[in-house]
Amino acid sequence: MMEGCPIKFRILEFVEDGPKRTDEICNALCKEYPGHDNDYGKAKIKYDCIELASAGILNESEIVVDEEGVFQKGKLLIKYSLSGLGQEYLEYLKQTVKPQKV
Amino acid sequence: MDINEIRAMDHEKKKKIGLLMGILCALYWGVWYAPGYAIYVTPLINDLYYFDDMGTPMGILIDYGLGTDVAGVLQAVFLTGINAIACAVLLFIWNGGLGKMGELKRTLVQVKSVTKYYIIAGICGACAVSGTYIAALFLSPGFAAIAGLLYPIIGTIMSVLYLKQKVSKRGYLAIIVLLAGGITLYSGSLVTGGVDSPNPLIGCIGGLMAAVGWGFEGVVAGKALDLTEPDIGLHLRFIFEALFWIIVLFIILCCGVPIFDTIGGIFEPTTFLLVLMIGFSFAWCYVTWYKSFPMIGVARGQAIASLYAACGVIFLCIFLGPANALGYTDESMWTIVGFTLAGLVICLIGSFLLVTEDAENTASLREAS
Numbered sequence: 001m002m003e004g005c006p007i008k009f010r011i012l013e014f015v016e017d018g019p020k021r022t023d024e025i026c027n028a029l030c031k032e033y034p035g036h037d038n039d040y041g042k043a044k045i046k047y048d049c050i051e052l053a054s055a056g057i058l059n060e061s062e063i064v065v066d067e068e069g070v071f072q073k074g075k076l077l078i079k080y081s082l083s084g085l086g087q088e089y090l091e092y093l094k095q096t097v098k099p100q101k102v
Numbered sequence: 103m104d105i106n107e108i109r110a111m112d113h114e115k116k117k118k119i120g121l122l123m124g125i126l127c128a129l130y131w132g133v134w135y136a137p138g139y140a141i142y143v144t145p146l147i148n149d150l151y152y153f154d155d156m157g158t159p160m161g162i163l164i165d166y167g168l169g170t171d172v173a174g175v176l177q178a179v180f181l182t183g184i185n186a187i188a189c190a191v192l193l194f195i196w197n198g199g200l201g202k203m204g205e206l207k208r209t210l211v212q213v214k215s216v217t218k219y220y221i222i223a224g225i226c227g228a229c230a231v232s233g234t235y236i237a238a239l240f241l242s243p244g245f246a247a248i249a250g251l252l253y254p255i256i257g258t259i260m261s262v263l264y265l266k267q268k269v270s271k272r273g274y275l276a277i278i279v280l281l282a283g284g285i286t287l288y289s290g291s292l293v294t295g296g297v298d299s300p301n302p303l304i305g306c307i308g309g310l311m312a313a314v315g316w317g318f319e320g321v322v323a324g325k326a327l328d329l330t331e332p333d334i335g336l337h338l339r340f341i342f343e344a345l346f347w348i349i350v351l352f353i354i355l356c357c358g359v360p361i362f363d364t365i366g367g368i369f370e371p372t373t374f375l376l377v378l379m380i381g382f383s384f385a386w387c388y389v390t391w392y393k394s395f396p397m398i399g400v401a402r403g404q405a406i407a408s409l410y411a412a413c414g415v416i417f418l419c420i421f422l423g424p425a426n427a428l429g430y431t432d433e434s435m436w437t438i439v440g441f442t443l444a445g446l447v448i449c450l451i452g453s454f455l456l457v458t459e460d461a462e463n464t465a466s467l468r469e470a471s
Contacts, residue, residue, distance in 0.1 A: 004208065005208060005212065006205060006208050006209045006212060006216070006329070006330055006331070006334075007205065007208075007331070008329050008330060008331070009212075009215075009329060012329075033204070034204060035201055035204065040201070041201075048331065050116065051327075051396040051397075052328075053466065054116060054396050054397060054464075054465075054466060054467055055327075055328045055396055055466075055467055055468065056466045056467055056468030056469070057328060063105055063108075063109055064105070065105065065108060076108060076109070076112060085468060089328065089329060092215070093215055093329070096212075096214040096215035097212060097214075097215050098211055098212055098213070098214065098215075100208070100211070
């Protein structure tokens with residue numbers, strides 16, 4: 001439903017069915033958004049996740065250091081899930097979002 | 103290194119980014135005062151309404167038959183409109199360079215979910231910027247700055263009540279100290295000279311518009327920033343503010359007022375440079391202001407950005423000289439300079455309190471749910 005919508009909308013929908021790690025979110029969503037399938041695009045999506053967690057919309061769990069370089073070597077890989085507020089926002093978006101053609 | 107230590111470092115980094123954005127906002131806001139006041143002497147603004155050497159009101163708006171109060175307000179409206187349009191245009195370069203034009207388009211169409219908040223934020227911002235110009239014109243630039251400084255009080259109350267963001271006791275203390283510092287900075291001129299104005303009520307309304315406008319803008323924008331990118335949010339806010347002023351200015355024109363008679367003056371090189379400087383400094387001030395909110399919250403972001411009062415004094419002293427910037431005479435010099443220095447020291451203490459706050463307080467801006 002949120003395909004082609006602002007990236008933060010899509011992140012909320014993407015983690016709706018269960019917690020997802022930074023690399024899973026970035027690697028999947030970068031392919032959906034034109035011009036994002038590169039390091040810069042993935043970094044922007046990762047920053048959106050950080051902002052959503054900072055706002056209390058996503059919860060953080062299972063934090064590990066990316067020692068093997070699966071995403072960004074030496075940086076944290078964080079598993080994100082929807083918080084109570086995130087659930088509320090997602091319901092709100094489902095009622096108000098204007099679906100886009102993809 | 104232990105994973106908890108890495109996580110703590112990550113939270114510290116996030117807090118530092120938020121505070122850095124707030125400080126950069128204050129710097130850009132302070133810089134904005136120099137071209138923001140210098141533009142008053144260009145034909146673009148000055149020819150609309152000014153006082154000659156004898157203190158007689160002159161200009162196109164006076165010649166048209168308007169009173170000085172209405173002419174002053176319309177001049178402020180025109181200048182605020184130019185400011186908003188310059189910012190909206192320059193932000194296309196910013197977001198184009200960041201590769202975010204696609205995200206701008208995706209967000210723009212979501213009127214019902216988020217864009218409506220940026221429409222409200224744009225109108226609140228329009229009210230605040232025009233209010234500060236009106237307060238500066240009808241009372242004094244010092245009063246305008248003090249009135250503007252009250253906005254974090256409204257912003258803090260609303261961010262706690264409406265956005266449910268948490269603020270620690272140390273955070274509250276830092277906000278109070280920063281506000282006290284900013285107000286002290288500009289109090290000298292009010293204590294020594296009072297205010298000589300033919301219509302102080304309009305100036306007070308302008309001051310109220312600035313405080314309420316910026317306070318509510320931060321909160322409304324904070325709500326939408328939960329779900330959108332800051333760069334996109336502030337650009338939408340400026341696009342809507344620019345559209346708002348274009349509509350207002352055309353309504354004024356349709357009423358027969360020659361509000362656009364000086365618009366050709368914008369292409370005069372010095373004026374054009376000043377408009378560019380106003381646009382860049384104000385746009386980047388907002389870029390950093392909006393970027394600080396998701397990192398440290400609306401209350402802290404607004405409080406640290408209120409350092410603009412200190413930065414404004416410093417930059418005006420650099421560009422205009424201390425006497426012109428602070429507006430003192432031989433008799434009032436020590437009082438005004440004393441208040442200014444005391445204000446700067448209090449601002450530094452407030453900043454220190456905020457910067458040394460435990461990063462875990464800002465790890466998440468809301469209680470876990």
